[in-house]
Structures are given as C-alpha cells and as structure tokens.
Amino acid sequence: MAERIVPGSVIDGFVVGPHVHSGAMGNIFEVTKPGLDGPMIMKVPRVGPNEPSEGIISFETEATIVPALSSPHLPRFIAAGDLARTPYLVVEWIEGRSLEEVLAGGPLPPLEAARIGAALADALHSLHEQEAIHLDLKPANVILKDDGTVALIDFGFAHHARFPDLLAEETRFGAGSKAYVSPEQIQGTREDPRSDLFSLGVVLYEMVTGTFPFEPDTDVRNRLWLDPVPPAVLVPETPPWLQEVILRCLDPRAERRYQSAAHVAFDLRNPEQVVLTARARKSVRLGIMQHVRRFLHARRELGVRLRETNVPAGRPPIIMVAVDTAHPDDERQGAIQRATQQILSLSQEFRVVCVSVIRSVPLMDGAAESETASGIHFEHLVRLRHWVEPLRMPVQRISLHAIESENPAEALLEFANRNHVDLIVLGAPGPTRPDRSWWRSVASTVTANAKCSVHVVRVADRAVTSR
Amino acid sequence: MILALLSDLHANLEALHACLRHATERRAERFAFLGDLVGYGADPAAVIDLVAEHAARGAVVVQGNHDAAVANGMGGLNDAAAESLEWTRKVLSPAHRAFLASLPLIVRHDDICFVHATADAPERWAYMETNGAARQSIEAAATTYTFGGHVHQQVLYFHTLTGKVAPFHPVAASPVPMPSHRRWHAIVGSVGQPRDGNPAAAYALFNPAAEEMTFFRVAYDHIATAAKIRRAGLPELLARRIEDGV
Numbered sequence: 072m073a074e075r076i077v078p079g080s081v082i083d084g085f086v087v088g089p090h091v092h093s094g095a096m097g098n099i100f101e102v103t104k105p106g107l108d109g110p111m112i113m114k115v116p117r118v119g120p121n122e123p124s125e126g127i128i129s130f131e132t133e134a135t136i137v138p139a140l141s142s143p144h145l146p147r148f149i150a151a152g153d154l155a156r157t158p159y160l161v162v163e164w165i166e167g168r169s170l171e172e173v174l175a176g177g178p179l180p181p182l183e184a185a186r187i188g189a190a191l192a193d194a195l196h197s198l199h200e201q202e203a204i205h206l207d208l209k210p211a212n213v214i215l216k217d218d219g220t221v222a223l224i225d226f227g228f229a230h231h232a233r234f235p236d237l238l239a240e241e242t243r244f245g246a247g248s249k250a251y252v253s254p255e256q257i258q259g260t261r262e263d264p265r266s267d268l269f270s271l272g273v274v275l276y277e278m279v280t281g282t283f284p285f286e287p288d289t290d291v292r293n294r295l296w297l298d299p300v301p302p303a304v305l306v307p308e309t310p311p312w313l314q315e316v317i318l319r320c321l322d323p324r325a326e327r328r329y330q331s332a333a334h335v336a337f338d339l340r341n342p343e344q345v346v347l348t349a350r351a352r353k354s355v356r357l358g359i360m361q362h363v364r365r366f367l368h369a370r371r372e373l374g375v376r377l378r379e380t381n382v383p384a385g386r387p388p389i390i391m392v393a394v395d396t397a398h399p400d401d402e403r404q405g406a407i408q409r410a411t412q413q414i415l416s417l418s419q420e421f422r423v424v425c426v427s428v429i430r431s432v433p434l435m436d437g438a439a440e441s442e443t444a445s446g447i448h449f450e451h452l453v454r455l456r457h458w459v460e461p462l463r464m465p466v467q468r469i470s471l472h473a474i475e476s477e478n479p480a481e482a483l484l485e486f487a488n489r490n491h492v493d494l495i496v497l498g499a500p501g502p503t504r505p506d507r508s509w510w511r512s513v514a515s516t517v518t519a520n521a522k523c524s525v526h527v528v529r530v531a532d533r534a535v536t537s538r
Numbered sequence: 539m540i541l542a543l544l545s546d547l548h549a550n551l552e553a554l555h556a557c558l559r560h561a562t563e564r565r566a567e568r569f570a571f572l573g574d575l576v577g578y579g580a581d582p583a584a585v586i587d588l589v590a591e592h593a594a595r596g597a598v599v600v601q602g603n604h605d606a607a608v609a610n611g612m613g614g615l616n617d618a619a620a621e622s623l624e625w626t627r628k629v630l631s632p633a634h635r636a637f638l639a640s641l642p643l644i645v646r647h648d649d650i651c652f653v654h655a656t657a658d659a660p661e662r663w664a665y666m667e668t669n670g671a672a673r674q675s676i677e678a679a680a681t682t683y684t685f686g687g688h689v690h691q692q693v694l695y696f697h698t699l700t701g702k703v704a705p706f707h708p709v710a711a712s713p714v715p716m717p718s719h720r721r722w723h724a725i726v727g728s729v730g731q732p733r734d735g736n737p738a739a740a741y742a743l744f745n746p747a748a749e750e751m752t753f754f755r756v757a758y759d760h761i762a763t764a765a766k767i768r769r770a771g772l773p774e775l776l777a778r779r780i781e782d783g784v
Contacts, residue, residue, distance in 0.1 A: 131717075135715055154717055154719055155717075155718070155719045232709065233714070234706075234714060234715065235694060235696050235706035235714065236704070236706065237696075237698065239704045240669075240698050240703075399757070400710075400711040449759075453757055453759050454757050456757070456761075457737075457757030460736070
C-alpha cells in the first residue's frame with residue numbers, strides 16, 4: 072500500500088507544502104527541496120481499492136512521458152517516485168494564467184486570439200517534434216506565460232511514439248474532453264498529431280466566439296460530419312484569414328487540416344500568406360452535399376499543384392551525404408535520412424554519394440579480422456550500406472565511401488570538390504554533446520568553404536529518451 | 539546485470555557475432571538464447587558451438603521448433619524449411635544434435651520466463667499474432683516478464699490494468715520502461731532472419747535494475763551470409779530472405 076502524502080510529509084527529500092488542486096487523476100501539492108530552486112509541484116495519484124483505475128493509468132502515462140520531454144513550452148521533469156511504493160511526480164510549476172481563467176472573462180478580440188493561438192501552436196510543434204501528442208488540449212491545460220509564450224500541462228492522456236501506449240486499449244475511459252476531442256480520437260486513434268490541431272481549432276474558435284463549434288452536450292460523433300457555424304457569423308469582426316485557419320483546423324478529415332502545428336503558427340503570424348478558400352467567407356453552414364462537393368473540388372486542386380512540381384534542368388545533380396558511421400544510433404542519423412529522403416523525392420534523377428570519414432587506423436594489425444585496418448574500413452562500409460537501405464535507391468544511383476582522415480572537414484570538402492557534388496547534406500552539431508565537439512568545426516568549416524550548397528540538418532533540441 | 543536476449547539465430551554466424559559484439563559493448567553480462575539456433579542458415583555447427591560456450595558459462599538456452607525438428611528428425615513446415623532441416627541434420631555431429639535435443643522448452647528464472655513461442659503451450663510453437671494469444675502466454679508464464687521469439691519481429695505486449703493486453707512496436711535503440719507492476723511479453727525479433735523488410739539483425743537488452751528494455755537493430759554483412767547460403771546449396775529463397783530481410 073502506498074504511503075499517504077499530505078502537507079508536511081517529507082518524501083525523498085521533498086517537503087510537501089499546501090494542497091493546490093484536486094483533479095480526476097489525483098492531488099497536486101506545492102513542494103520544496105533543499106538545494107532545488109524554483110517553484111515545483113508534486114502530483115500524487117489516488118491509489119486504493121475504491122479508486123477508479125483511470126487515475127493511476129493517467130498518472131503512469133504522464134510519469135512515463137514527461138521525463139522524455141524537454142522544451143520551454145512544457146513543464147520540466149524533476150523527480151518521480153517508485154510507482155509500486157510511493158507514486159508521485161515532481162515537475163516545474165509554470166508561472167502564468169491558465170487560458171481557462173482568461174476565457175472566463177469572455178471571448179477575446181480576434182487578433183489577440185490569433186496571437187495566443189500562434190503561441191499555442193508553437194508549443195504543440197515543440198511537443199510533436201519530440202514524437203509526443205497531447206490528445207487532451209483544452210484551455211485548462213494551456214498556461215499563458217508572462218513573456219507571451221505558452222506552456223502545455225497535464226500529459227495524463229498523451230501518446231509518445233517511443234513508449235507503450237497504456238491507454239490504447241482502455242477505450243471505456245473515453246477520449247479527451249468532449250468539447251475539444253477530434254473525430255479520429257472518438258474512433259480510437261491515438262497516434263495522429265493532427266488530432267491536436269483539431270483541438271487547437273476548437274480552442275481558437277472558443278477564444279474568438281466564446282462558444283464551442285460542437286456542443287459538448289450532443290453526441291460527440293456529430294463532429295464527423297457536422298459543419299460548425301462559421302465564427303464570422305457569431306463575431307462579424309473575425310477576419311476572413313482567421314476564419315480560414317480555424318475552419319481548416321476543424322476539418323473532420325485529418326488530411327484536409329493543417330499538417331503541422333508549425334504551419335498553423337506561421338499562418339496565424341502571417342495573415343497575408345493565408346491562402347483563402349471558400350471557408351474564409353463562409354457565412355452559413357454547409358449542407359452535406361456541399362460538403363462532399365467541396366472535398367472533391369479540393370482534391371482536384373491538389374492534383375494540379377502536384378503536377379506543377381519543378382524538375383531541375385540539366386545533368387543529374389549529385390548529393391553527398393555525410394554519415395557518421397561511428398555513432399549509428401545517434402538521433403541525427405534519422406533526421407539526416409529524412410532530409411535526404413525529402414530531397415530525393417523531388418526528382419528521380421539525383422545521384423547519392425554517402426561518405427563516412429573515419430579516423431585513421433593504426434597500421435598494426437589486431438588479432439581478429441574486425442580489428443585490422445581493412446576490417447574496420449569494411450565495417451564502416453557495411454554500416455553505410457545499412458544506412459542507405461531505407462532510401463530504396465537503385466544501386467546505379469548510389470555510391471558508398473569510407474574515407475580515412477584525421478581532418479573530416481577537409482576530407483569532405485576535397486571529396487565534394489573532386490566529384491562535382493551539387494549539394495552536401497550533413498548534420499548540425501548538437502548542443503549538449505561534448506564528446507562530439509569536433510563535429511561542430513566540421514559542420515561550420517564545410518559550410519564556410521564548400522563550393523556548392525550545404526544542407527545542415529538540425530535535430531530539434533530535446534532530451535534523449537535514455538534515462 | 540544487463541541481460542542480452544537473442545532469438546531465432548537460424549545458423550547465421552555473422553549476425554550472431556555482430557549482435558554479441560554489440561551487446562558486449564553495451565555491458566551485457568548475461569545472455570539468453572530463445573531458440574531456433576539452427577535451420578535456414580549455413581553455419582549451424584559454428585552457431586551451436588558459440589551458444590554452447592555461453593551455456594557453459596551460465597547462459598539460458600531454450601529449444602525452438604527448428605532445433606526440435608533437427609534433434610528429433612521431424613519434417614519442416616514448408617519446402618525450404620524441410621530442405622534446410624535435412625541439410626542441417628547432415629552437417630551436424632551427433633554431439634551437436636544431442637545439444638539441441640537436451641534443450642528445455644521453457645525456463646523460469648527469478649521473475650522471467652524464457653520460451654521460444656508461447657508459455658501456455660511451448661511445444662505447440664504457436665505464432666503469437668493476437669492480443670488474446672499474448673494474454674494467454676503472459677498468464678501461463680506466471681512471471682512478470684516473458685521473453686520469446688518465433689515471430690521474427692520485435693513486439694512488446696503489455697498487460698493493462700484492466701486485464702487486457704496491447705502490443706507496442708518499439709523504436710530501435712530507444713529504451714522502453716517496463717515497470718514490474720505490469721506483466722510483459724517481449725518478442726525480441728530474429729538475429730538470423732529478420733522479416734520486416736530491414737535486413738539488420740534484431741535483438742534486445744534487458745536491464746532488470748532499471749526495469750527497462752532496449753530493442754536494437756544491428757547491421758552486419760548480410761550479403762556475405764546470403765552468399766554462404768548459396769554456396770552451401772541451400773534453397774535460393776533462403777539467401778534472398780537474408781538479402782531483403784523478408
């Protein structure tokens with residue numbers, strides 16, 4: 072049986088202070104700990120034979136996901152107790168006002184709603200970049216900080232691609248908060264970041280109009296087909312571009328919404344860039360038939376745009392990708408691979424040369440084949456071959472090179488110049504890897520001295536999930 | 539002590555060497571081999587020797603369906619398997635066959651159950667393809683953790699608090715928390731014959747102190763392995779599977 076945590080308790084050095092909040096999941100207390108600065112809160116689940124299991128599963132979900140996240144838009148993880156003995160989670164207390172409190176005073180001017188919406192989209196982008204989805208976005212979980220940015224709290228319903236989804240099978244617990252939940256979540260999908268963009272659309276709608284696009288008291292499934300009242304009908308000063316953004320977020324089909332939170336943030340900050348469709352000036356709800364027609368129309372438009380993709384003229388360009396085969400599990404490998412894939416998707420003509428610069432090997436041969444110079448060289452070629460496999464390139468368009476050199480930047484530049492490379496793709500230095508500080512100079516030296524374009528692939532700043 | 543879990547080696551010596559080296563670099567001190575040491579591949583004797591060395595030093599080894607078929611002289615499930623089993627039987631010494639015959643179907647150690655297929659009926663070699671099958675195995679194991687192979691893919695089944703079982707498809711090299719208040723069945727993938735389109739060898743490391751498992755994919759010279767299979771005169775299909783990882 073778990074220890075009882077009350078104000079005054081001392082748990083693993085944390086002094087439990089006043090009770091802050093009591094929610095469905097459990098209790099929240101202020102805590103302090105000698106040696107740790109800044110306000111902190113401790114979340115404690117309700118455990119016991121008569122408590123619903125939702126609370127403990129939500130708690131476990133949050134305690135698994137929060138430590139893997141790192142961003143100014145999310146609470147910083149501080150400590151967690153053993154789930155079987157003393158379950159608790161200590162995180163940074165984020166100063167600010169909750170959006171729920173702000174909205175209690177009524178709807179916001181449209182431009183203020185757009186400003187907060189953009190900050191909220193930034194926070195979602197940061198979360199999605201870390202392979203997590205909130206899935207319970209609502210004003211109560213949005214904290215407006217004094218510096219104008221937004222933080223997200225409460226990850227009890229979240230999904231993270233790298234951890235077992237403890238809520239995946241618990242369908243009877245329902246999905247998210249009724250007013251904000253996306254159509255696909257209602258159908259049991261928990262793996263689509265665009266679900267958060269639907270909820271963002273609901274929050275934007277609520278900020279502008281003070282009401283919900285889909286009445287929470289009605290059957291939640293109606294949002295699969297129901298067309299919401301356009302915001303400008305309720306608040307005539309809503310600019311067409313803002314209505315466009317809101318209604319695009321609220322599209323029942325995820326593929327017709329914005330595809331990333333970053334795009335929503337961009338549009339909310341650059342109204343002149345928003346592509347206005349019929350949605351922008353809609354002043355009545357659509358009927359079902361019109362809805363279907365609008366979908367078919369959009370699909371035709373998209374088809375035209377795809378056919379217009381520019382194919383570069385002239386000889387097939389050569390792309391050189393610098394692959395660090397000494398660290399095959401490094402996070403940047405995936406990012407570089409994705410960047411390469413994106414570049415390759417532009418044309419069928421590109422050629423790819425993959426280059427790994429390996430430190431010179433002493434000529435003295437080791438005992439085993441794998442320790443000899445040729446063995447090590449071969450090992451790196453094998454890893455390169457493994458690295459290019461997901462690109463599914465025909466062999467005649469690809470070549471692999473392991474170059475021995477004590478000066479990686481010089482080796483890469485020389486190789487690129489000699490082979491008339493058109494584009495160099497390489498990873499940006501990570502900020503928190505002192506053991507790879509040499510790579511910092513490689514990226515900058517190559518960028519500064521290359522005769523061609525250089526694509527420096529950066530991985531979003533985040534905590535690696537190893538603990 | 540970090541425990542390396544290797545299954546479905548299928549007489550692939552290059553892949554086994556690569557995984558053992560990878561595990562040792564990551565401070566693995568205990569080893570468990572979860573069956574199907576032989577079948578399909580060209581190096582059954584060398585693989586058995588290597589596994590037997592580890593067994594002599596305390597590694598857990600359980601029997602797989604291919605091992606049982608070679609030891610007991612039974613036929614294979616399909617033509618290529620049957621042909622490779624017959625070939626394997628011919629190239630193995632009586633001592634090798636005796637080693638395979640001596641392997642247990644299931645081993646329970648501390649709070650871990652080791653089995654090739656499923657813990658509820660290990661001798662039936664059932665493929666764990668549904669959540670219900672995983673639940674039966676987890677419940678029959680009666681341990682917190684069950685580690686197995688047989689399906690040649692990396693999947694982690696976990697018991698939810700309401701008694702259901704759900705699958706999780708792990709991301710390579712990313713540690714997965716496996717707290718002991720839940721029960722788990724990890725399928726660690728195949729060292730010697732991956733079938734998910736990625737030819738890299740699959741295995742996993744379990745850290746009991748941290749209650750955490752990391753699934754890995756390890757690149758090795760699979761082209762050389764495929765060439766060996768061809769040279770041995772084994773069915774072409776088996777070489778292609780190694781090259782394409784299917």
